[in-house]
Amino acid sequence: MKFPPFFLLILSATLLTLSACKKEASTPPISNDQGNHPQLLLLEGEEEQIHTLIDTDPVWQEVHFAILQACNKFFKKELLERKLIGRRLLSVSRECIRRVFYLSYAYRMTGDERFLARAEAEMLAVAGFSDWNPSHFLDVAEMTMGMAIGYDWLYHDLPESSRTKIRQAIRTKGLEPSFDNNYNWFLGSTNNWNQVCNAGMTFGAVALAGAYPELARDVIDRAVSTIELPMGVYQPDGAYPEGYAYWGYGTSMNVLFLHALEKAMGSDYGLPQMPGFLETAGFLQHMLGTTSLCFNWGDCNLGGSLKPAMFWFAEQTSDPSLLWMERKFLEIDDYSRLTGDRLLPAILIWGKNIPMDQITAPERKVWVGQGSNPVALMRTSWTDPQAIYLGFKAGSPSVNHGHMDVGSFIMEADGVRWASDFGSQDYESLESKGIQVFGRAQDAQRWSIFRFNNYVHNTLTVDGELQRVDGYAGIDRYSEDPAFPFAISDISTVYDGQLQQSRRGVGIREEQYVIVRDEVSTLDRPTVIRWTMLTTANVSLTENGATLIKDGKTLYMRVSGPDNLQMRTWSTDPGTDYDAPNPGKTLLGFECELPANSSERFQVLLIPEDATGAVSPFDQPLSEW
Incomplete structure (x- = not known):
């Protein structure tokens, strides 16, 4: 097959950068202190910033309460089960992230032990699965991410018996299969599989770093090097080749990965400065029409939707106007409509320093x-x-x-x-x-x-x-x-x-x-x-x-x-x-x-x-x- 000339140029440049990166850097170990939790996304005490936000801004308050209401609905549902749809377990993995992320957020913000108990029950159910379907490794990656958030955020309040089962599951059903050559082809991929799988594995590695420091370092070193491949396709201007919907998938997971590195390691290794990556927020913003429907080329459905990762980009670039269209998705009557997004709590983490009244219309129309x-x-x-x-x-x-x-x-x-x-x-x-x-x-x-x-x-x-x-x-x-x-x-x-x-x-x-x-x-x-x-x-x-x-x-x-x-x-x-x-x-x-x-x-x-x-x-x- 012939490839587009620009694609070959990107691939060549990326491989050169990748080679240089491998020669230069090995990530420093995360603390071996098993009590050093939480390390993922929201550190201890940072809840207060979110409390201040929801106390002063009615929109953020509505988002917060929508998450709590969604958590209350989880109590009426059966615990997660290993049910494949065709060859995929992905819907269960995504629901694992949604439930565990929401419940862990709710517990950290309210102290209500009902949320803790339900999150523990969900994680133990998933830990008991025979496997997380490594033949379709996206399933493993998302399951690992959900389990890692719960393990890390709830660590001090989980009984040791539960911590042990969850930790063993993350290692044996999440991290270890990623070293099997039958499953880890994503490491050489330039598409969203690389972004999603490296993000999920990195979350698992950070969560288990205290117990398995060498394994964690191997996973994170590998991710820092190989995620440059899909990050290379954003150059030169930020256009994401897989379109609006897969931007929401691949780029969001990439941002989660970068934020996890920054919080746990104290460095993002300069990855956001790769050509085109920060500019891709402009691509996503302009892909929405006046109707708030997206330009749905490729494998993408018509509807536009809230993208929490855009708040990370707005903060990184100090440009609140990037959120003009996201603001429209937040100006609604029924905030429960947002709770299908498994990453919704991240919007309060990344948006905690961006009041709604600072979001103005963009200047560029092209x-x-x-x-x-x-x-x-x-x-x-x-x-x-x-x-x-x-x-x-x-x-x-x-x-x-x-x-x-x-x-x-x-x-x-x-x-x-x-x-x-x-x-x-x-x-x-x-x-x-x-x-x-x-x-x-x-x-x-x-x-x-x-x-x-x-x-x-x-x-x-x-x-x-x-x-x-x-x-x-x-x-x-x-x-x-x-x-x-x-x-x-x-x-x-x-x-x-x-x-x-x-x-x-x-x-x-x-x-x-x-x-x-x-x-x-x-x-x-x-x-x-x-x-x-x-x-x-x-x-x-x-x-x-x-x-x-x-x-x-x-x-x-x-x-x-x-x-x-x-x-x-x-x-x-x-x-x-x-x-x-x-x-x-x-x-x-x-x-x-x-x-x-x-x-x-x-x-x-x-x-x-x-x-x-x-x-x-x-x-x-x-x-x-």
Whole structure:
């Protein structure tokens, strides 16, 4: 397989850095004093800072009480059991973190021994599992993290018999399997597996450092070195190649890892200063539209959600404006809606020095990041709920959790998402039908999954063929000019053998409407181009475009191109027994046949109803943008 040039550059630079790191540093041992607890995330006495926060800020008070109420609901549930879903124990591991983290927090903040007793019971139940499913090591990593938090935070109040069982389980079912070559392939990975597994193992190592100092040092040394691999993919600008949802997973676990090092070791070893890592908070912030829905490319669902790790970034960079969108997720009536997040107590640890009134709107309205999956994200306002939001991605289908969506875009205006993305489908629903979800070769079964190929993304399809997985496109040029922010990408390599050249530009004109322009050149044969846009609106085709209506709002699509261009809609019914259904969604666009050895341009305007009188003629080639 060919890899994107930028990916190879990142990998080469990262390996050089990794080699240098191994020569320089070995982590100092954590104290051998077994009484030196807690060491993870929140040291003894730091509870008072959180008490001060919740006493003075009603939002933080609501979050605190929501955690306590969730803990009270745990008493009505059965203790955790070793129940796999397909090949995964991951849902149990995540619930282990949620219950133990919440209950340990509740006990430290209130002293109520009911929370202590329930946390102990949950941990003993998990300690009694036959194993933590090392064949899918994410399960082990998250289980280890949850158990480590409870063991460390509750150490002095747990009976020795329970401490012994929990400690032995963390060692034998968590840490020791990570040295088995059948399971520890994550150490050489550049994706979220490395971040999650190294974080879980490090939490376990810190918790057990008093009892097993040499084991702890081996685990932490290994993690400090190997986590540089996934941290390398954030360079140069912070764009996370796995998208919004996996940013919430991989980056959050990376931040937990860094904070654990800082608290337990007194150093983060300069890891946050790796190129692009601190800048990735800007990526996450700009990935949310005016509707608070995310730009859900790749294996990602549509909904945006609170990300506690953003509070760590805001504190590290002294930039509360990074929390503008997170603040919206906290300004709600029912705070119990937040308690599905297993990391929620971390928000009070990382947010304890950030009053809500310090969070102001960001200044930048355009954010562009390169890397292995480049994106351009732009909007006309942070404060106007009717503002235009436009997201555009380049990149490669070959990245982890990637789709054949190079050149795709989403668009919002008037509080409506008009151009959408299907996002992902639950893996187990596919794997249970025998579908291989994670292949990346050109002929991988992954590309037969309806939501994953280019036929249903907001991009081009040429002669009914798939995009090339070994292709790669960057953001070649962009502008932050408020009158015309735009981004342009040469996406030719993903149509290798299908087109001579393909370039796409997207932008927002005069803060009024969106333009999507394609310039293509054909090979020595007639070529059929299909242009598609997914929408949840009701669609009526017109002579030169379409009218879209949703939630009482209207958007006009105006299309220009060759005379034989035909407007069309396509069904989103996948017609298989393994693909998820897609009710209420329509593929809108056009088809046309181009002659051999010809060049053509297609231009699509997406015009909110209030802007129809403001649209001036515009037909500039991309070279003149």
